[in-house]
Amino acid sequence: MMPCGLLKNHEFRFGNALSFSFDIKHAESGSLARVGTINTPHGPIQTPAFIPVGTKATVKSVLPEAMKDLGSQALLSNAYHLYLQPGSDVLDEAGGLAKFMNWPGPTFTDSGGFQVLSLGVGFKKVLAMDAQTFRRDDVIAGNKDRLAHVDDEGVTFKSHLDGSMHRFTPEVSMQVQHQIGADIMFAFDECTTLHNTRPYQELAMDRTYAWAIRCLDEHKRLTEERIGKPYQALFGVIQGAQYEDLRKKAATDLGSLESSGQSFDGFGIGGALDKGQLGTIVSWVNEVLPEDKPRHLLGIGAPEDLFVGVENGCDTFDCVLASRIARTSAVYTMEGRFNLSNSRFKRDFKPIDSQCDCYTCTHYTRAYMHHVFRGKEIISATLATIHNERFIVRLVDQMRQALIDGNFADMKADFLGRYTHRSGQSRD
Numbered sequence: 001m002m003p004c005g006l007l008k009n010h011e012f013r014f015g016n017a018l019s020f021s022f023d024i025k026h027a028e029s030g031s032l033a034r035v036g037t038i039n040t041p042h043g044p045i046q047t048p049a050f051i052p053v054g055t056k057a058t059v060k061s062v063l064p065e066a067m068k069d070l071g072s073q074a075l076l077s078n079a080y081h082l083y084l085q086p087g088s089d090v091l092d093e094a095g096g097l098a099k100f101m102n103w104p105g106p107t108f109t110d111s112g113g114f115q116v117l118s119l120g121v122g123f124k125k126v127l128a129m130d131a132q133t134f135r136r137d138d139v140i141a142g143n144k145d146r147l148a149h150v151d152d153e154g155v156t157f158k159s160h161l162d163g164s165m166h167r168f169t170p171e172v173s174m175q176v177q178h179q180i181g182a183d184i185m186f187a188f189d190e191c192t193t194l195h196n197t198r199p200y201q202e203l204a205m206d207r208t209y210a211w212a213i214r215c216l217d218e219h220k221r222l223t224e225e226r227i228g229k230p231y232q233a234l235f236g237v238i239q240g241a242q243y244e245d246l247r248k249k250a251a252t253d254l255g256s257l258e259s260s261g262q263s264f265d266g267f268g269i270g271g272a273l274d275k276g277q278l279g280t281i282v283s284w285v286n287e288v289l290p291e292d293k294p295r296h297l298l299g300i301g302a303p304e305d306l307f308v309g310v311e312n313g314c315d316t317f318d319c320v321l322a323s324r325i326a327r328t329s330a331v332y333t334m335e336g337r338f339n340l341s342n343s344r345f346k347r348d349f350k351p352i353d354s355q356c357d358c359y360t361c362t363h364y365t366r367a368y369m370h371h372v373f374r375g376k377e378i379i380s381a382t383l384a385t386i387h388n389e390r391f392i393v394r395l396v397d398q399m400r401q402a403l404i405d406g407n408f409a410d411m412k413a414d415f416l417g418r419y420t421h422r423s424g425q426s427r428d
């Protein structure tokens with residue numbers, strides 16, 4: 001465990017002297033994969049790394065201490081949710097996100113672009129990962145009103161909490177994220193889906209570029225204004241959906257962009273990602289982006305996708321899937337995914353995964369988990385989330401070690417050979 005010693009050493013009294021850097025320690029020959037360290041004012045992140053999501057400044061049902069114990073190096077929260085509740089000014093007063101939620105390590109915030117658009121437009125919370133379905137620019141989930149309107153200046157949206165009207169612009173997103181105080185922030189982008197038409201993808205990409213310049217300018221202004229605060233790194237977000245020319249143009253333009261003497265500290269690969277083409281799309285982008293800056297693959301966290309992301313040069317990942325499916329009794333194991341509420345586990349006194357070193361697997365049985373899920377006991381969410389987050393965090397840690405040891409291909413073949421065996425249900 002890397003406990004709260006980390007807290008004592010740094011104790012939230014950082015100046016701008018402790019800033020942000022990325023060191024590559026090993027680059028794989030024959031692929032884009034690399035091993036490195038992202039240094040932030042709240043501590044280092046050894047990469048590749050999976051970053052669990054605590055959307056509203058909490059990983060649902062799990063204490064921060066337990067997240068640290070299970071190996072999480074950092075957490076990612078969401079600017080949109082924290083802006084609406086409790087308000088980013090509250091986090092500023094509290095001393096920033098990490099201190100507010102008692103998390104003794106680095107934090108990320110998503111810019112709010114995806115949430116404003118996905119919640120506002122009424123999409124399901126999961127972006128479709130299939131380009132073969134219909135394409136319309138005004139698609140709205142069934143029975144929902146359009147709650148967000150995009151223009152060249154920003155997005156006007158209705159709160160999903162109380163229906164109040166709000167407006168996010170690149171400047172507002174930067175102000176909100178500076179108040180929240182995460183170590184790594186993302187530029188405000190227009191997040192499209194695979195359903196949008198090609199002309200709309202082009203329009204959204206041009207808009208995202210114009211917004212990137214405004215984010216850099218406002219970020220520079222706020223960094224200077226908020227002197228004495230720990231440096232917050234800003235990542236640009238690469239859009240372009242499934243189109244090679246658009247993805248490469250976005251990576252070229254944002255990779256070399258400098259405004260107000262400020263360039264991006266790293267990059268997020270965002271927007272619609274066609275699962276069947278994930279590796280191809282990510283490699284288009286990562287072949288173009290500056291090698292010496294970290295790359296975060298937004299919203300990707302299924303085991304088989306993490307291998308694709310790592311071997312194509314992504315350094316960090318986040319996804320709500322591990323905790324969201326845990327609350328529905330679905331767990332990852334080396335043999336695939338299954339549901340603990342299934343009656344076949346009623347008298348199964350083995351751990352969820354006999355090879356897992358997590359708190360849940362070392363203390364509880366499948367039969368107990370089955371019982372607490374059937375009884376709708378709150379502890380079911382806690383224990384299943386601890387297992388799933390540990391499974392994914394450890395898997396990416398193992399990929400990092402395999403890259404160092406030079407046996408990534410073998411480790412991947414071994415894992416995927418077993419993981420899909422029996423279950424066949426490894427995808428979402």
Ligand SMILES: [Zn+2]
Binds near residue numbers: 352359360362387388
């Ligand atoms: Zn476990």
